[in-house]
Amino acid sequence: MRLVLKARKLQSKNTENAQNRSLDIQKLVTCLIPGLSEEFHGFVKLLSVEQASVVRRLQGQALNIALVNGDLCEKYRHVGFNRPGNAMHITNRANMSGVSLEERWIEDALRKLHQFSIDVVLVSGMAGVKLKDRVLGTNVLVIEGVNSSVLKDFSTCTDAVPISYVTQIDENCVGQGVDFVTVSIVTASTSRVMAVISSSVSAKLQSLEDQFWSCAHLLHQALADGKLLHGAGTTELLCIQQLHQSKQTEMENPQEGVVLELMAEAWMDYVSTLMMNSRSVGWRSHIADADGAGVYDNMTLKSEAWRRALNLVFLVLQSEHGDHYRCQESPDCLIER
Known part of the structure; x- marks a missing residue:
């Protein structure tokens, strides 16, 4: 770098x-x-x-x-040049110098x-x-x-x-x-x-x-x-914190809170395992020190990775629970929901 x-x-x-x-x-x-x-x-x-x-x-x-x-x-000869196959070069002067x-x-x-x-x-x-x-x-x-x-x-x-x-x-x-x-x-x-x-x-x-x-x-x-996300799992931990806060709010569909809770727990298990294997500090310390983190991720690449991961999660949830709900809007609505 x-x-x-x-x-x-x-x-x-x-x-x-x-x-x-x-x-x-x-x-x-x-x-x-x-x-x-x-x-x-x-x-x-x-x-x-x-x-x-x-x-x-x-x-x-x-x-x-x-x-x-x-x-x-x-x-x-340049590309496209074709030498005539039957052409013969004739001169009226003999090559007496012997120069090639x-x-x-x-x-x-x-x-x-x-x-x-x-x-x-x-x-x-x-x-x-x-x-x-x-x-x-x-x-x-x-x-x-x-x-x-x-x-x-x-x-x-x-x-x-x-x-x-x-x-x-x-x-x-x-x-x-x-x-x-x-x-x-x-x-x-x-x-x-x-x-x-x-x-x-x-x-x-x-x-x-x-x-x-x-x-x-x-x-x-x-x-x-023109922007970066905090790396080393810090952004993911902030998202988990946001999921926990979102499930505590009143929702029209009570099943949404269950889905958010399951997502937060699964994501927490995954991030915690990575941090344990890499001997990182606790997640609360990560969030507290987010402004001083020295590792960053690309916004576009990280967003695309999240988009694919969340679409896969929703697809699995729909398959397991028989949810035949289909989004009639753009594919981005999968993430919003």
């Missing part, structure tokens, strides 16, 4: 609306690598030693960025990158091995396997236009305002936050990532609701 809270603080700090207290799940990204856990606004990627040397040379400079939506290789199509494509790609002073290329797919080796010598960093949502975010913040082929690069497709921090690519005014999750035990990384996303969704829901 600490990591999620820091990520939300970074996200709200870098959004245009500083008063925005929500947590945008779509702008959260996780990266599982060994080392200490840190949070950055921007995009974090584990790089090779050769790529890290390029980062050190480019660090502190105003960089230009290009976004490639697809694979960065000579044989890549891939080599010519690499030369064209390098020429384009140099022409528009591209420093960073983010690729959603895979990049050709030969091209990656060649661009390292020209201080151009190619990062492959970038999520499409990250490309979209960088496109919005840097005004870069995603392209399908490197030969499509022109002055309108180049983004500006990118910087490096160690191995992190950051840009101003973005709410994109990456949480770096690490552990000395590799098998534990997936569990830690699941815990992070679970906490993130809980915090997102809590901020969306």
Whole structure:
């Protein structure tokens, strides 16, 4: 939860609306690598030693960025492209140089990158091995396997236009305002936050990532609701107290008091068992210390759980006692009754 809270603080700090207290799940990204856990606004990627040397040379400079939506290789064709099966390419000049199509494509790609002073290329797919080796010598960093949502975010913040082929690069497709921090690519005014999750035990990384996303969704829901309920059984005990008070009031149907009493007793047995097993203090102390409780539950999730539980209870009561009463209103009336 600490990591999620820091990520939300970074996200709200870098959004245009500083008063925005929500947590945008779509702008959260996780990266599982060994080392200490840190949070950055921007995009974090584990790089090779050769790529890290390029980062050190480019660090502190105003960089230009290009976004490639697809694979960065000579044989890549965009989705929907169909090469004619019976077509044959004919030229009136013989290939006397012996240069392959891939080599010519690499030369064209390098020429384009140099022409528009591209420093960073983010690729959603895979990049050709030969091209990656060649661009390292020209201080151009190619990062492959970038999520499409990250490309979209960088496109919005840097005004870069995603392209399908490197030969499509022109002055309108180049983004500006990118910087490096160690191995992190950051840009101003973005709410994109990456949480770096690490552990000395590799098998534990997936569990830690699941815990992070679970906490993130809980915090997102809590901020969306704008309210919380006291947890650790405190709210349930307050409900039991309310049931006991309700059964003492005069009711038109005397059977309602019996139902409320049975519900209160059954609920009390359940909550008491949980508190006994968890070695919690007495229920009166829980109610007295409700304002100082440090555990909270989401309003929406708790209400939905209660709704399902109460509907099930009423269904069981109707089955056991042969109550054929049917509510003609909305399903919410089951809870009200």
